[in-house]
Amino acid sequence: MTPAIKQILRSLVDDARSDEASRNAAVVRRLQTPDVLDTLDTAEEYLNAGRFRLRVAQVTEALARNPAPTAIEAFLALTTSDVFLAHDQRVLALIRSSVFIRPAPDALVSFWHARSQPEDAFTPTTINVLITNGSAPAISLFERKMADRSHDDDSKTGWLRSDVLVHRNDLLLLQACGRLLPDKLSEYLQRELVDVLFDYRPIEWYPPSASFSPPPLAIASREALDQLIKNAIVALTMVELSDQQRGVVRARMQEATELRER
Amino acid sequence: MAEKVRVTFKQVFVKDSADWFGSGEFYFDAKVDGQKVGDRQIFDARQGKWISLPADKWSQEVDVTGKTAVDVIFNGKDEDLFFDEDLGTIKYTLRPPWQQNTHTHHTEYFDLEWSVELQVHGAYGMHPPNEVFACRALPGNADCTTVSGVPIVARVEVHPVRPVPNRVPPRGLVAPLDAVENKAGVMAKPTDPPNIIPNPAVIPILTPPGVSPAVGCPPVADASNAARIEVTFYRPSSLQLDDKPHELEWSARSLSGGAAVNFLGPAKGTKIMVYGTATGEIALDVRFRGMLMATYRALVMKVKSIPCRVNILNGPSASSQPRSRPEDVVDHLTIANRYLRQAGIELVLDANSHTSDGAQPTTIPGIFRIHVPAGMTMGFNPDRANLPATRLNYRPNVMNFAYVHSDRDLDLGAASDYPNSKIPAAPGDRPTVTDSGTPSSSWIRPSGVLPDTPAVSVNMLLLGGKQRAGHPKLFSMFVSDTCGDPTVLASQQKYANTIAHELGHILNLGHRVEGPHPTIPGQLVAHGSFFDGLKHPPRQNLMHWIASETEAQDLDILQALAIHQSPLVP
Numbered sequence: 001m002t003p004a005i006k007q008i009l010r011s012l013v014d015d016a017r018s019d020e021a022s023r024n025a026a027v028v029r030r031l032q033t034p035d036v037l038d039t040l041d042t043a044e045e046y047l048n049a050g051r052f053r054l055r056v057a058q059v060t061e062a063l064a065r066n067p068a069p070t071a072i073e074a075f076l077a078l079t080t081s082d083v084f085l086a087h088d089q090r091v092l093a094l095i096r097s098s099v100f101i102r103p104a105p106d107a108l109v110s111f112w113h114a115r116s117q118p119e120d121a122f123t124p125t126t127i128n129v130l131i132t133n134g135s136a137p138a139i140s141l142f143e144r145k146m147a148d149r150s151h152d153d154d155s156k157t158g159w160l161r162s163d164v165l166v167h168r169n170d171l172l173l174l175q176a177c178g179r180l181l182p183d184k185l186s187e188y189l190q191r192e193l194v195d196v197l198f199d200y201r202p203i204e205w206y207p208p209s210a211s212f213s214p215p216p217l218a219i220a221s222r223e224a225l226d227q228l229i230k231n232a233i234v235a236l237t238m239v240e241l242s243d244q245q246r247g248v249v250r251a252r253m254q255e256a257t258e259l260r261e262r
Numbered sequence: 263m264a265e266k267v268r269v270t271f272k273q274v275f276v277k278d279s280a281d282w283f284g285s286g287e288f289y290f291d292a293k294v295d296g297q298k299v300g301d302r303q304i305f306d307a308r309q310g311k312w313i314s315l316p317a318d319k320w321s322q323e324v325d326v327t328g329k330t331a332v333d334v335i336f337n338g339k340d341e342d343l344f345f346d347e348d349l350g351t352i353k354y355t356l357r358p359p360w361q362q363n364t365h366t367h368h369t370e371y372f373d374l375e376w377s378v379e380l381q382v383h384g385a386y387g388m389h390p391p392n393e394v395f396a397c398r399a400l401p402g403n404a405d406c407t408t409v410s411g412v413p414i415v416a417r418v419e420v421h422p423v424r425p426v427p428n429r430v431p432p433r434g435l436v437a438p439l440d441a442v443e444n445k446a447g448v449m450a451k452p453t454d455p456p457n458i459i460p461n462p463a464v465i466p467i468l469t470p471p472g473v474s475p476a477v478g479c480p481p482v483a484d485a486s487n488a489a490r491i492e493v494t495f496y497r498p499s500s501l502q503l504d505d506k507p508h509e510l511e512w513s514a515r516s517l518s519g520g521a522a523v524n525f526l527g528p529a530k531g532t533k534i535m536v537y538g539t540a541t542g543e544i545a546l547d548v549r550f551r552g553m554l555m556a557t558y559r560a561l562v563m564k565v566k567s568i569p570c571r572v573n574i575l576n577g578p579s580a581s582s583q584p585r586s587r588p589e590d591v592v593d594h595l596t597i598a599n600r601y602l603r604q605a606g607i608e609l610v611l612d613a614n615s616h617t618s619d620g621a622q623p624t625t626i627p628g629i630f631r632i633h634v635p636a637g638m639t640m641g642f643n644p645d646r647a648n649l650p651a652t653r654l655n656y657r658p659n660v661m662n663f664a665y666v667h668s669d670r671d672l673d674l675g676a677a678s679d680y681p682n683s684k685i686p687a688a689p690g691d692r693p694t695v696t697d698s699g700t701p702s703s704s705w706i707r708p709s710g711v712l713p714d715t716p717a718v719s720v721n722m723l724l725l726g727g728k729q730r731a732g733h734p735k736l737f738s739m740f741v742s743d744t745c746g747d748p749t750v751l752a753s754q755q756k757y758a759n760t761i762a763h764e765l766g767h768i769l770n771l772g773h774r775v776e777g778p779h780p781t782i783p784g785q786l787v788a789h790g791s792f793f794d795g796l797k798h799p800p801r802q803n804l805m806h807w808i809a810s811e812t813e814a815q816d817l818d819i820l821q822a823l824a825i826h827q828s829p830l831v832p
Binding site: 089 | 382577579581582585633636637638639640641642643644645646647648650668670671672673674675676677678703725726728742743744745746764767772773779780781782785788789790792811
């Protein structure tokens with residue numbers, strides 16, 4: 001990194017971290033200037049964005065991590081900027097950074113919704129961010145996406161196995177799953193959701209290159225355990241399950257009950 | 263081997279002729295190890311002059327194998343008219359360690375110059391001081407002495423893993439090792455010959471030079487395709503084995519199946535070439551001065567060709583198109599084949615021109631381009647069911663590669679579809695491959711490499727199949743632009759390593775060493791579902807869960823055995 005680029009990056013990150021409205025606004029202004037963007041990350045660096053994080057992503061993350069309302073405003077301004085959104089890698093950087101904004105404002109939910117359309121290049125990243133963000137608006141959008149038939153079931157199995165599984169102790173997510181289970185999903189997805197909430201079959205679900213692990217049930221909150229038990233009851237009474245699945249659900253419900261009574 | 267020394271009485275300096283007038287008439291009586299040496303020749307002894315003793319008469323060779331002493335006796339006399347005068351006797355006892363030397367001993371009347379030479383490679387003479395004279399076997403090593411009488415412990419290793427891991431079986435040596443090591447890995451280039459990686463698990467069967475191969479027979483053996491077998495360690499460095507190929511002699515013996523190999527070029531030195539002529543398991547023994555110093559074990563088999571096709575998936579915009587061009591793909595596959603040859607397989611582009619899913623042929627047969635929605639080649643979730651990218655334009659039993667822009671998790675690539683191995687397994691169990699050979703595969707301990715304890719059976723777990731419904735003969739993976747600039751050598755090596763690693767999964771290989779579970783101490787990622795059950799070598803195996811191409815390069819005998827049980831391998 002040349003000293004000039006370092007200087008630009010440092011000033012942008014400092015402004016993004018500031019609680020002064022004018023400095024936050026300056027970040028937005030500069031990140032909508034093609035010259036600044038092209039200086040910050042070269043065309044070659046955009047090509048290698050898969051291996052090396054773009055510098056502009058450090059700026060958007062600094063904005064997203066800044067709790068100042070003006071920083072969030074600045075971040076949201078970028079979500080509607082044609083200049084900033086002109087490159088897919090900057091869109092991805094913005095989506096990834098948005099995981100830190102809790103609770104998600106309506107404008108951010110709109111941005112997420114627009115970047116989670118069938119066959120686009122952003123949906124899996126957006127879904128991951130929704131679940132990791134975990135705020136009520138984010139989980140609500142995830143719930144809508146799960147119920148949205150324009151996204152195919154195979155894609156949704158990916159969301160379940162890689163994103164829901166990792167957060168399957170989260171209360172809001174468990175509540176959303178409880179609402180989805182009875183009648184908002186195809187039968188295939190109902191069973192998939194039950195598997196992801198109550199079972200773990202990595203060799204069947206993942207390629208060897210990328211595996212996901214569920215959190216230990218023992219660290220779940222009492223409320224989450226309660227919700228899991230409710231979901232188990234829904235699964236056992238309202239979802240067509242195999243005997244093996246029923247056994248798995250009962251075993252985990254039993255485990256949750258024992259943990260709850262401790 | 264017999265250890266022999268030669269004692270030579272070279273010349274006598276006359277200090278006192280022992281006669282009152284004129285010169286004396288000296289004669290000598292000598293014995294070496296009880297054997298008479300020389301004859302009763304009378305020499306004209308002039309005071310202050312040398313008497314040269316003819317070497318052919320005044321030398322004696324002694325086989326000192328097992329001896330603890332050799333007595334050397336030299337007596338001089340002056341012949342006189344009435345009685346001969348005794349000029350004195352020189353007695354000396356040679357003891358091990360035998361050492362070359364020139365001695366001078368004295369009596370009142372004469373000085374004797376005599377020498378001890380040691381036989382090395384059948385020749386006497388004054389050898390360089392570090393030349394090894396004799397060795398005796400220690401467990402795994404050789405207890406040697408140099409011609410200077412200096413004791414050394416010699417050791418030679420031919421490690422099957424390249425790069426050679428730092429963790430090796432016990433050597434029975436004390437520091438300093440003073441070793442010469444040849445342990446580096448190979449960063450293969452597309453222009454390198456297929457056999458660039460040394461010490462492979464599989465020695466390929468080839469047609470002997472001078473014989474025209476029949477149709478369908480293996481190619482003629484040459485320096486580019488015969489297996490390279492290299493010594494990876496020897497000590498002490500003073501042995502200079504790299505400069506003395508005659509010091510190491512190789513031979514082959516079949517371990518099973520009637521395996522047979524021929525050496526290409528001399529079967530001597532630290533680096534040899536060998537090719538197979540009959541399948542089975544072979545041991546290559548390397549000897550130093552006739553002593554067995556190391557054994558290299560390998561499988562002998564034909565190199566099997568795996569047909570493959572490659573689909574470059576182009577999204578609608580430049581930012582969703584992989585950078586690899588067909589000619590780059592060829593380079594990646596060529597390098598990948600350098601890794602795969604260690605296990606006796608190679609990828610060959612599919613000659614069948616049938617297409618589906620809108621695939622367009624390129625100028626290189628077997629490589630196609632397909633226009634797809636952005637989400638099929640960029641940012642997709644690799645864990646979704648029935649990954650569309652890898653199914654496009656496939657043919658049954660032909661390895662199908664999808665070159666994509668990127669997945670959501672920025673993986674370099676990933677295997678997506680792989681049927682079960684032909685090795686049967688009980689329901690719920692994973693198939694296993696067992697090897698009981700010595701040395702053990704990858705020198706997993708106990709390795710059987712002396713002084714380590716004898717090798718035992720080693721079991722390696724395989725991956726069960728992972729298939730989507732309705733496509734039982736689909737073998738597929740994706741490779742992503744995340745590997746880097748496809749035209750730059752360093753990135754090409756990453757593409758190739760990724761291809762070879764993921765193909766390993768498709769051939770049912772698990773991870774050799776698996777990563778730790780993110781939250782449960784002591785547990786492995788995915789509860790060990792993708793672990794092959796073995797923890798050695800620590801980072802050098804191609805199937806290491808995370809090591810990069812600079813380290814993860816090796817495929818071992820266990821893996822070669824498993825690979826050839828994949829339904830993808832003809």
